[in-house]
Amino acid sequence: MDSLETDIDLSRHTPVCIVIPTYNEADNIPQLVSRIDSLGISDLVLLLVDDNSPDGTADLADLIGKDFEVSVKVLRRSAKAGLGTAYIEGFHWALDRDFNAIIQMDADLSHPPEYITKMLKLLDVCQVVVASRYMNSGSVDKNWNWTRKLLSRVGNYGVRKIAGLKLSDATSGFKAYRKSTLALIDFELTKCKGFGFQCEIAYMCQVMGFKIFELPIVFPHRQFGSSKMSLGIIAEAIVKIIRIRVKFP
Secondary structure (H helix, E strand, O other), X not given: OHHHHOOXXXXXXXXXXXXXXXXXXXXXHHHHHHHHHOOOOXXXXXXXXXXXXXXXXXXXXXXXXXXXXXXXXXXXXXXXXXXXXXXXXXXXXXXOOOXXXXXXXXXXXOOOHHHHHHHHHHOOOOOEEEEEOOOOOOEEOOOOOHHHHHHHHHHHHHHHHHHOOOOOOOOOOOEEEEHHHHOOOOHHHOOOOOOHHHHHHHHHHHHOOOOEEEEEOEXXXXXXXXXXXXXXXXXXXXXXXXXXXXXXX
């Protein structure tokens, strides 16, 4: 890994768009924007796709965006319509503009922004980078309760086996793509509105033969708010992954 971090011109990957769906993430947005801004990546746009958060996430993002070098854009949606559709709208927005790389990540600080620079550099040798909790050297927060750990492990294991995914972390929502690669994916094939969307995209990338690199990360517990993971969301992912395997073998 270390050998990949030397003598690589990061500027070839810019401009970059980071797509982040949000719903009631006002407590996390100031730190998130600050940490991304501190990376010093030129020509970076942070796109928040907000589902009309009652806590004023969108308005806060517009306000604090004026205090940083990084460009903060807000795509406002009228209601909560699901993680998958939020990503699709954000991806289309980015694909319609002049970006070389597109990153997806959560707003809750469970995806440490400090990995972004390394992920962009790795796009020199692959088409998709997946930040992984479950490969060697990766881990989750030791303070996660047993229920959260079990849900994550069971969900990841079940989806991997049903979809035949080779990735260690099939449910990771922290990914980087070359724009040319993301543009090849037919988002109309996706069916999951929840976290299963991550599995669908991972499955498509694998079936389409994209070169994927898994980067081990430490996945911390969200700082504010509560996790949206549930058994129902896992069940949705498993059922719809089966359907997409039939339509996209």
